[in-house]
Amino acid sequence: MFDGNLTRLELDGTVEHRGGQQFVNGTGFAGDAFERVHRVEPHGFASHPVAGGIAAVFSARGSRDSAYAFGGENPSLRPSIEAGGTAIYDHLGNIVSIVASEMRIVHATGIHIVAPEIVLEGNVRLGSASASRPASAQGTVDTAGAEDVSNLATKVFVE
Missing domain, CATH: 2.40.50 (OB fold (Dihydrolipoamide Acetyltransferase, E2P))
Incomplete structure (x- = not known):
């Protein structure tokens, strides 16, 4: 042909x-x-x-x-991804990948999100996926003497 x-x-x-x-x-x-x-x-x-x-x-x-x-x-720059996965990447190794049920963003120096409103729903873990200590817990008293009764930070966990 x-x-x-x-x-x-x-x-x-x-x-x-x-x-x-x-x-x-x-x-x-x-x-x-x-x-x-x-x-x-x-x-x-x-x-x-x-x-x-x-x-x-x-x-x-x-x-x-x-x-x-x-x-x-x-x-030579193509990232390795699982079957069915998707990735957006550049020549420096920065990558946004969607594999299975997770989205992963990797950047060498920083990630900047800009929007008039940013909504995070669910638990937020700072430091690693195993972070389990609440950043703020109900019943704690802050430096001004106010008791924490319903702080959003109770869904934020730190290492």
């Missing part, structure tokens, strides 16, 4: 953003050079591929001037 309109492209790290579109460069089979290939992404998702990423390139009407790249993941 003839597949001259579809090939594999190893990205060289060159990425150009122009007019709301992204264009990449890379090398195909047998060292074929591709320049300014339009990289297609789904609505609501944006990424900037790195060198070594692998994309599938489709040439519309067999013309290399009308090539479109799909994908672009670098296999």
Whole structure:
């Protein structure tokens, strides 16, 4: 079967953003050079591929001037996830993963959540999953002499 309109492209790290579109460069089979290939992404998702990423390139009407790249993941950066899991990650090892019934966020320096209102429902554990000492317990007396009768912090646990 003839597949001259579809090939594999190893990205060289060159990425150009122009007019709301992204264009990449890379090398195909047998060292074929591709320049300014339009990289297609789904609505609501944006990424900037790195060198070594692998994309599938489709040439519309067999013309290399009308090539479109799909994908672009670098296999050496892909995190290991369980079957059925999902991960959003970058080249620095930062990751948001949804595996089984848990969501996990890992970042090297910090996590910043911005919203007009943030709602946390359920128990909050500070330090580790095994934290079990309540940060505040009903019946304790604070430094002002007020007794804690219904403090939200009774659902916050520390190590």
